[in-house]
Amino acid sequence: MxxxxxxxxxxxxxxxxxxxxxxxxxxxxxxxxxxxxxxxxxxxxxxxxxxxxKAVVAPTPIFVTVSPFTVNVQSDNYEQRLLYIGLSFKVGNEETAGLIEQNMPQLRSRLLLLLSDQNAEELTRPAGKKAVASEILALFDEPFSDPQPDLAIDDVLYTDFIVQ
CATH class of the missing domain: 1.20.5 (Single alpha-helices involved in coiled-coils or other helix-helix interfaces)
Structure with a gap:
């Protein structure tokens, strides 16, 4: 025990x-x-x-659409080539969108003149498309009217693009 x-x-x-x-x-x-x-x-x-x-909310993008059209383009072999193109412009504000829509006939005329001077073989390459996009942006350097407010155009977007 x-x-x-x-x-x-x-x-x-x-x-x-x-x-x-x-x-x-x-x-x-x-x-x-x-x-x-x-x-x-x-x-x-x-x-x-x-x-x-609070989460950062991206602003709603504003697009101005140019209805598709067909234009004759240059060819290395002097053949008849066609470009069917549709464009949209991404703009920074409503004022720019309204100004572009008001002057759409002038813009389409400028686009036709610019695109008819392009080479079909160049347009089939991505670098050619990028070059044309920068040339299209340069069209807005010349004002549509006098005086004209500054335009806020961010990008040129292809919605249709056929070279035939």
Missing amino acids: AKNQSEKKNGKPWWLLGIVIIVISMASSAGVYYLLDLNTPANADDHQPEEEA
């Missing part, structure tokens, strides 16, 4: 020490999880002011 009592007295502190170690490790694990959770990007956005947290 003396052995049994001494085992009970000596066994109890080790058992309590094991429970204390387990509780301390659980508490430290919970603390580390809490601290790491605060540094995640999802929670970092919660602490920002409302103005910064």
